Each structure stands twice: as C-alpha cells, then as structure tokens.
Amino acid sequence: MILAVTVGVLTAGGVYLLLQRSMVRAVFGLTLISHAANFALLASGVPAWRGEPLADRTDIAVAADPLPQAFVLTAIVITLAVTIFMLAMAVLGHDDDQYRTPETGEAHQQ
Amino acid sequence: MNPALLLLIIAVPLFASAMTVIIRARVFERALLLAVPVFVFVFGIVLLVYHQQVPVIAHSVGGYEDGLAIPFVSDTFTALMLTVTSLAAFVCCLFLITTGEDQYRFVPSLVLMMLSGVYGAFLTGDLFNLFVFIEVMVLPSYALIAVTGTWRRLGVGRMFVIVNLLISTILVIGVGFVYGAAGTVNIAGIAAIGHVSPQLSLAVGFVLVAFLGKAGAAPMHGWLIRSYPNTSAGMMALFSALHTKVGLYAVYRVYTAVFGQPAPWAWVLVALVVLTILLSVISAFGEHRARNVLAFTMSNGVGHILIGVALMTAAALSAGMYYLIHHIITMAGLLLVLGAIEQTYGTGAFKKLSGLARREKPATVLMVLGLFSIIGLPPTSGLWGKVGLILASASADRPGSGIIITAIVIGSVIGLMALQRMWSNTFWGKDMTIYHPDSKQTGRAPATELTDDVRIPNRLLMPGAIMIAVSVFLFFGAQLVIPFTQRAAEGLLNITPYLEAVLGHV
Numbered sequence: 316m317i318l319a320v321t322v323g324v325l326t327a328g329g330v331y332l333l334l335q336r337s338m339v340r341a342v343f344g345l346t347l348i349s350h351a352a353n354f355a356l357l358a359s360g361v362p363a364w365r366g367e368p369l370a371d372r373t374d375i376a377v378a379a380d381p382l383p384q385a386f387v388l389t390a391i392v393i394t395l396a397v398t399i400f401m402l403a404m405a406v407l408g409h410d411d412d413q414y415r416t417p418e419t420g421e422a423h424q425q
Numbered sequence: 426m427n428p429a430l431l432l433l434i435i436a437v438p439l440f441a442s443a444m445t446v447i448i449r450a451r452v453f454e455r456a457l458l459l460a461v462p463v464f465v466f467v468f469g470i471v472l473l474v475y476h477q478q479v480p481v482i483a484h485s486v487g488g489y490e491d492g493l494a495i496p497f498v499s500d501t502f503t504a505l506m507l508t509v510t511s512l513a514a515f516v517c518c519l520f521l522i523t524t525g526e527d528q529y530r531f532v533p534s535l536v537l538m539m540l541s542g543v544y545g546a547f548l549t550g551d552l553f554n555l556f557v558f559i560e561v562m563v564l565p566s567y568a569l570i571a572v573t574g575t576w577r578r579l580g581v582g583r584m585f586v587i588v589n590l591l592i593s594t595i596l597v598i599g600v601g602f603v604y605g606a607a608g609t610v611n612i613a614g615i616a617a618i619g620h621v622s623p624q625l626s627l628a629v630g631f632v633l634v635a636f637l638g639k640a641g642a643a644p645m646h647g648w649l650i651r652s653y654p655n656t657s658a659g660m661m662a663l664f665s666a667l668h669t670k671v672g673l674y675a676v677y678r679v680y681t682a683v684f685g686q687p688a689p690w691a692w693v694l695v696a697l698v699v700l701t702i703l704l705s706v707i708s709a710f711g712e713h714r715a716r717n718v719l720a721f722t723m724s725n726g727v728g729h730i731l732i733g734v735a736l737m738t739a740a741a742l743s744a745g746m747y748y749l750i751h752h753i754i755t756m757a758g759l760l761l762v763l764g765a766i767e768q769t770y771g772t773g774a775f776k777k778l779s780g781l782a783r784r785e786k787p788a789t790v791l792m793v794l795g796l797f798s799i800i801g802l803p804p805t806s807g808l809w810g811k812v813g814l815i816l817a818s819a820s821a822d823r824p825g826s827g828i829i830i831t832a833i834v835i836g837s838v839i840g841l842m843a844l845q846r847m848w849s850n851t852f853w854g855k856d857m858t859i860y861h862p863d864s865k866q867t868g869r870a871p872a873t874e875l876t877d878d879v880r881i882p883n884r885l886l887m888p889g890a891i892m893i894a895v896s897v898f899l900f901f902g903a904q905l906v907i908p909f910t911q912r913a914a915e916g917l918l919n920i921t922p923y924l925e926a927v928l929g930h931v
Contacts (some may be wrong), residue, residue, distance in 0.1 A: 333587075333591070338583055341583075341587055345587065347583030348591070351598075352594045352597050352601070356598070356601035356604075358601070359601040360604070360837050382604065382606065383601065386553055386597070386601065389553070394561045394590070394594075396564065399460070400567055400568075400586065401583070401587070403580070404571070404582060
C-alpha cells in the first residue's frame with residue numbers, strides 16, 4: 316500500500332514538473348517519474364520477500380526475487396545517463412523563458 | 426547453423442563502434458560504416474535462406490536453461506527486417522559519407538552503436554532486453570540529432586529526448602507489470618501460458634502503448650513530425666528507416682505472440698489505424714518545407730503498417746510486412762533525393778525552391794517515382810503495398826475492415842493532393858534566380874545568384890537512386906519478396922516452432 320501511494324505521489328509530482336516550461340524542471344519531473352517506475356518494478360517482485368537472493372544463505376521461501384532488482388538497476392543506469400545528457404542540453408540550449416536563439420556558431424536570422 | 430552465431434549481428438556493430446572511437450582515421454571509419462551494414466545484410470540473406478528449412482533458431486545466452494536465459498531468436502520476420510534495415514542503413518551511410526556528415530564528431534561510432542541496438546531489438550526474445558536494446562538504439566540518436574541539421578535541432582532535441590525518455594519509462598513500467606502478471610518477461614514464456622488474464626492484458630497494453638509511441642502512431646506522432654525534419658536529411662532517412670520500424674516490429678512481435686488472435690480491444694487498433702492514416706495526410710497541408718511534408722507521409726505509412734496487426738489474419742500480416750519493407754525503402758529514397766536537393770540549393774523551403782523540374786532532370790525522375798511509390802501508383806512497390814492491404818482487408822472477416830479500406834482510399838487521395846502541393850511548390854513554378862548555398866564557415870551564406878553550372882552532383886543523387894531503383898524493382902519482382910512475408914506472417918500466427926526453439930518444449 317505504501318509502495319503504491321509512493322508511486323502515485325512520485326508520478327503526480329513528476330507529471331506536474333514535466334508540464335512546466337523550464338527544461339531543468341522537466342528533467343526533475345522525469346527523474347521523479349523514473350523513480351516511480353523503479354518502485355513499480357520493485358513492486359512486481361513481491362515486496363514482502365526481503366531476504367538476500369542467495370541460494371546458500373537464505374531460505375527460498377523468504378528470498379527476494381532478484382530479477383526486478385536487476386531491472387531496476389538497468390533502468391537506473393539508463394535514466395541517469397539520459398538525465399545527465401538532458402541537463403547538458405539545458406545548459407547548451409536557449410533560455411526557455413525568453414526568446415533567444417541558441418549559440419551554435421552558425422549565422423542565422425531571427 | 427549454430428544459433429550462437431546470431432550474437433555476431435549485435436557484437437560486430439558494437440565492436441566496430443568501439444573501434445571507431447579508438448582509431449580516428451577517416452578511411453577506417455568510413456570502411457566500418459559501410460562494411461557493418463553489408464555484413465548484416467549478407468547475414469540476413471543467409472538467414473532468410475536457412476529459415477526455409479529451419480523456421481526458427483534460438484540461442485540462450487550464457488548457456489543457462491532455456492526459458493530462464495535471455496534468448497536471441499531469429500525467424501523469417503527477423504531475418505527480413507535485418508536484411509531490409511541493413512540495406513537502408515548502408516545507403517544512408519553512403520549518403521552521410523558523400524555529404525561529409527560522417528566527419529562530425531563521433532558520428533560513425535554513434536551510427537554503428539545505433540545499428541547494434543536496432544539489430545538487438547530485432548533479435549531478442551525477452552521483453553526487458555527489448556527495452557534495453559531500444560535504449561541502446563535511441564541513446565546515440567539523442568547525440569546524432571544534436572550534431573547534424575539546422576540550429577532548430579537544439580530546441581527539438583530537448584523535446585525528442587524528453588518524449589523518448591517518457592515513452593521508455595512507460596515501457597519499463599509496462600514490462601514490470603508484465604512480470605508481475607505473468608511471472609516472466611520472456612516473450613515465448615508469456616505466449617506459452619496460453620490464456621491471457623485481464624491483468625496480463627492490461628500490462629501488455631501498457632507495453633504496446635509505449636511501442637506505438639515509439640513507432641509514431643497517432644495521436645503520439647507529434648514528437649516525430651516536429652523533430653525529424655530538423656535534423657539533416659541523411660540522418661532523417663536513417664532514423665526513419667530504423668527507429669519507428671523497430672517500434673512497429675515490436676508491436677507485431679509482442680501483440681501476435683501474447684494474444685494469438687485479435688484482442689478483445691482490437692477495435693482500438695482499427696481506430697488508431699484510421700486516425701493515423703487520415704490525420705497525417707490532412708496535417709501535411711499545413712507544412713512549408715518539403716521534409717516536413719515527408720515526415721507526415723512517414724506517419725501515414727505507420728498507419729498502413731499497423732493494419733497488419735489490427736486485422737491479424739495471415740494475409741493482413743503479410744501485406745503489412747510488405748508495406749513495412751516498401752515504406753523503409755521508399756522513405757529512405759525520397760529523403761535522400763530531397764537531401765541531395767537541400768545540400769545543393771541550401772534549403773527545402775517551398776518559398777525558396779521553384780522550377781526544379783526544368784533544372785534537375787535526374788532528380789525530377791527520381792522524385793516522381795518516389796512520390797508515386799508513397800501514394801501507391803505503378804511502376805513502384807507502393808502499388809502492391811496498398812493493393813495487398815486492401816485485398817487483405819477485404820478478405821478479412823473482421824469488424825472494421827470496411828472502415829480500413831475506406832481510410833486507405835481516402836487517405837491516398839488526400840495524400841496525393843498534399844504531395845502534389847509539395848511538388849508544384851518545389852519542382853514547378855518560375856525558374857530560380859538566387860539561392861542560399863551552404864557555406865563552410867558560417868553554415869549559411871547570403872543569397873547568391875544561381876548560375877547554370879549549379880547542379881546536383883550525381884554522387885549525391887546516387888544513394889537515393891539506389892533506393893528508388895529497389896522500389897521499382899519490387900514492383901516487377903514482388904513475387905520474390907511476397908513468399909518471405911507470407912512465411913513470416915505464418916510464423917507469427919503459428920507460434921509453436923517459435924516456442925519449441927526458445928523454450929525447448931511447447
């Protein structure tokens with residue numbers, strides 16, 4: 316239940332931020348949504364099982380499902396990479412609240 | 426053939442990509458950029474022939490037990506996609522080399538990495554692995570969209586990244602739900618369950634929404650229309666041949682494997698097909714640049730290809746796959762011809778181009794053939810594409826097939842008018858007197874008087890000409906391709922050999 320509420324709150328906040336004009340807010344919004352996705356993935360592996368997923372240490376009945384954790388790990392890596400790229404774009408591109416064309420070194424007309 | 430060799434299709438581009446980062450010699454980069462698609466093209470042809478005897482081959486990576494390991498699977502559909510996308514990628518790379526765009530920073534490495542993601546997405550038999558390969562495919566494109574094209578690319582680049590990451594997040598949530606509902610993310614494993622529970626249906630629905638978004642089906646096509654035309658023509662041709670087609674391939678693969686027959690909500694797909702076909706051609710009237718119009722015809726093609734899954738008969742799937750092949754080839758051809766025009770005249774805008782038909786005879790012929798192909802007129806592959814879809818819809822005993830035929834016909838007529846508007850604005854009209862050539866220093870030089878010796882060089886037209894020639898060849902040689910699409914469609918509907926190959930049992 317707490318997991319479901321957390322996913323809901325994160326998604327709501329993420330959607331709100333994503334609808335803002337500024338790139339940095341959109342990036343934060345996407346970060347929140349991807350966190351919600353990570354929790355949703357974890358939830359798919361029965362959160363009540365908390366034991367280490369190691370066959371020789373933990374009883375199979377209480378061992379956590381390692382597959383969703385591997386999913387989350389992969390998703391985190393991908394999202395982190397894209398987030399950094401988007402933050403770089405936020406710096407390179409134009410200021411969203413004003414009309415100013417990005418400086419690309421090319422000559423162009425407004 | 427040893428199924429483990431399938432891994433080479435992914436490993437070779439990835440390794441080549443790494444090599445081009447380390448060894449930065451122009452000849453080496455160009456050789457790899459052309460050799461890798463040729464390698465996969467040949468591999469794809471070999472697989473196509475081999476699948477006539479053995480319909481499906483699968484390799485469980487790492488030698489883990491079948492069903493637990495990540496499987497890499499090849500059947501006729503996969504081999505067909507590998508062959509066609511490699512051909513398109515080869516020709517697009519040829520164009521990038523001719524225009525010199527491959528010399529922008531890291532372009533060869535990024536293109537090769539993108540190719541390895543595309544091939545991986547075609548080969549993998551695991552939903553989560555499919556997500557990973559789709560990410561491997563789109564991550565380099567974020568960078569590619571930022572290094573080529575007009576200055577507008579930086580603005581749309583942001584939108585492209587945000588939309589794609591959002592769709593990927595929906596995809597990963599969907600994959601999580603599928604795991605929760607089915608207990609596996611192995612496509613064959615999900616198919617082997619036999620019945621689709623409501624939870625699984627909803628979870629797969631999530632995944633399909635994400636794939637449809639990646640494919641650019643209406644109403645999620647806006648990102649594609651806005652972003653693709655602002656990168657360079659060669660890059661747009663490459664993206665159009667690879668990106669949306671991976672989304673469509675995934676829809677075909679996952680939808681048919683999981684449901685096995687039309688889902689209870691198949692009318693949603695019919696509605697999406699009609700919406701995509703009509704919305705895109707009508708929207709094309711509002712554009713003032715040639716490539717923006719073509720972006721809408723791209724979205725129009727997505728609607729046609731989805732007819733295969735919307736009706737889900739053997740004939741419809743086969744016709745949809747033929748249209749998919751035709752669309753990859755024709756769009757690449759048209760975009761590359763337009764790219765040659767833009768490269769020479771410095772613009773694709775309607776108000777700056779006119780009277781090209783009198784100046785550029787070869788480009789005019791290619792353009793006419795390409796536009797005929799997109800509309801579906803002879804002597805091009807487009808005729809059989811649309812005829813096949815209409816015949817398949819007519820013979821399919823499914824609700825909505827009549828609506829689909831109506832949409833195809835009306836969409837073709839409106840599309841003809843929209844493209845005719847583009848044609849009369851660029852190829853007809855008064856002779857041009859001034860033009861804005863590309864300048865190496867500033868990007869865009871001031872208006873210059875257009876002299877008679879300004880002509881599109883043949884080497885720039887050649888890549889587009891190859892693709893248009895293939896399209897014309899497919900008009901006369903459709904008999905060569907259709908048996909393969911039919912076999913691929915049967916492979917999607919009769920999934921038992923697929924399950925046997927992947928799981929080792931049924």
